[in-house]
Amino acid sequence: MTTSSQDAEVIVVGAGPAGSTVATYLARAGVDVLLLEKTVFPREKVCGDGLTPRGVKQLIDLGIDVSPEAGWVHSRGLRILTGELTLELDWPELSSYPPFGVARTRQDFDDLLAKTAVKAGARLLERTTVTGAITDERTGRVIGVNAKTGEDKRPVSYRAPLVLACDGVSARLALSVGIDKHEKRPMGVAVRRYYRSPRHDDPFIEGHLELWDRSDPRRPKLLPGYGWAFPLGDGTVNVGLGMLSTSKAFRSTDYRALLRQWLDGTPEEWGYREENAVGKVGGAGLPMGFNRTPHYRDGLLLLGDAGGMVSPFNGEGISAAMESAQLAAEFVVQALARPEGPSREKALHGYPLAVADLMGGYYRLGNVFAKLIGKPAVMRAATKYGLRINRILPLVYKGLSGCYDAKGGDLVDRLIAAAARATPSPR
Ligand SMILES: Cc1cc2nc3c(=O)[nH]c(=O)nc-3n(C[C@H](O)[C@H](O)[C@H](O)COP(=O)(O)OP(=O)(O)OC[C@H]3O[C@@H](n4cnc5c(N)ncnc54)[C@H](O)[C@@H]3O)c2cc1C
Numbered sequence: 001m002t003t004s005s006q007d008a009e010v011i012v013v014g015a016g017p018a019g020s021t022v023a024t025y026l027a028r029a030g031v032d033v034l035l036l037e038k039t040v041f042p043r044e045k046v047c048g049d050g051l052t053p054r055g056v057k058q059l060i061d062l063g064i065d066v067s068p069e070a071g072w073v074h075s076r077g078l079r080i081l082t083g084e085l086t087l088e089l090d091w092p093e094l095s096s097y098p099p100f101g102v103a104r105t106r107q108d109f110d111d112l113l114a115k116t117a118v119k120a121g122a123r124l125l126e127r128t129t130v131t132g133a134i135t136d137e138r139t140g141r142v143i144g145v146n147a148k149t150g151e152d153k154r155p156v157s158y159r160a161p162l163v164l165a166c167d168g169v170s171a172r173l174a175l176s177v178g179i180d181k182h183e184k185r186p187m188g189v190a191v192r193r194y195y196r197s198p199r200h201d202d203p204f205i206e207g208h209l210e211l212w213d214r215s216d217p218r219r220p221k222l223l224p225g226y227g228w229a230f231p232l233g234d235g236t237v238n239v240g241l242g243m244l245s246t247s248k249a250f251r252s253t254d255y256r257a258l259l260r261q262w263l264d265g266t267p268e269e270w271g272y273r274e275e276n277a278v279g280k281v282g283g284a285g286l287p288m289g290f291n292r293t294p295h296y297r298d299g300l301l302l303l304g305d306a307g308g309m310v311s312p313f314n315g316e317g318i319s320a321a322m323e324s325a326q327l328a329a330e331f332v333v334q335a336l337a338r339p340e341g342p343s344r345e346k347a348l349h350g351y352p353l354a355v356a357d358l359m360g361g362y363y364r365l366g367n368v369f370a371k372l373i374g375k376p377a378v379m380r381a382a383t384k385y386g387l388r389i390n391r392i393l394p395l396v397y398k399g400l401s402g403c404y405d406a407k408g409g410d411l412v413d414r415l416i417a418a419a420a421r422a423t424p425s426p427r
Pocket residue numbers: 013014015016017018019036037038039045046047048049050051055128129130131166167168169170172190191192240282283284285286303304305306310315316317318319321
């Protein structure tokens with residue numbers, strides 16, 4: 001129950017996938033939630049717009065209709081392309097995840113999730129930028145947030161016993177209480193652009209493991225980074241590329257120029273040319289492998305990108321944001337049912353443990369993977385030889401996409417699950 005000195009039982013900062021998902025679950029459980037968002041929906045968000053089956057499961061859990069009739073473009077699998085090889089792999093049949101992925105522009109997607117939260121009962125305040133946490137001087141505990149709201153950016157403050165940081169890669173809220181990022185953990189940068197293309201209804205999403213500059217056809221040059229093409233079914237394809245901080249070229253690269261160089265060398269008929277481009281090139285950082293922890297401290301929980309939860313294996317962050325939201329809601333509901341004090345704290349400390357249990361070991365393996373593929377020689381050997389070994393393909397495929405059954409499953413699932421379990425989570 002919200003008391004007279006409080007504005008809500010829980011304040012959620014940021015209405016991206018993490019924020020809107022957690023707000024929905026909390027509101028459905030009867031919690032009074034204030035959801036603060038700096039932008040106004042519908043709004044663009046730079047992203048690849050693609051969800052693997054792991055992300056689709058989260059939408060289904062939320063009760064969202066994921067049928068094509070409801071506007072979702074389905075993918076049946078992943079096409080992997082290297083300089084010499086093209087592989088088409090259907091999404092695996094698993095008990096945990098559906099056998100299809102989806103794509104939808106974030107303009108639509110985030111709007112839909114925010115509306116779902118409002119429908120569940122969360123109070124959404126748009127055009128409200130949180131500038132930092134309010135802490136109790138005596139205990140150091142987070143008891144609210146300062147913000148600027150409306151067109152005139154009027155200073156306001158909101159109070160609640162619990163605050164959830166879902167403000168994405170900028171992590172302004174976490175930074176305001178001194179939770180910095182771990183510089184040694186990987187970070188990614190990615191850029192993307194929309195193109196009108198006949199490939200817009202391709203049933204496969206594409207991962208390009210080698211990017212070639214073919215401006216001189218006699219001397220094709222291997223470029224750093226990895227690319228994707230996610231068909232959106234509306235005449236356009238979301239095409240982009242990313243690079244990891246473990247790569248030497250990470251800081252010195254002009255990503256927009258790199259995208260142009262790569263796409264100019266792709267077949268003309270794919271349509272990835274300037275005259276077919278829709279909108280500008282957009283780019284942003286990808287905080288990976290738990291690069292910001294602790295995920296709970298003194299009344300503040302970190303979810304999604306704010307907690308560095310993008311997968312170091314594939315750059316996917318929406319599913320992890322929504323998974324962390326599902327877990328956070330579970331522990332927050334339990335905590336609020338207890339009196340303030342040690343018992344409530346015990347419940348809240350369950351959240352980082354549950355997040356670590358779900359993705360920590362897998363992400364630590366991912367951090368090692370990111371270090372390895374940051375070395376061009378290792379990456380070349382892996383794409384040249386590794387992908388030709390049919391027997392290890394399912395391991396590579398399920399391992400990289402995070403689509404495996406953590407319990408039960410086939411031998412490959414059990415192998416990945418055992419490796420993830422045996423590897424301690426980054427703290
Ligand atoms: C180029 C690119 C391509 C990507 N492609 C994919 C992909 O295809 N699939 C995938 O799964 N992931 C992809 N990702 C990663 C994905 O975008 C993120 O992991 C995901 O959006 C994280 O969700 P989130 O809710 O944690 O944060 P966000 O989606 O960043 O949401 C944060 C929200 O908080 C709001 N906010 C920020 N600061 C404040 C503040 N101070 N006050 C109030 N509100 C605030 C923002 O406006 C936003 O609405 C990509 C990322 C990039 C950069």
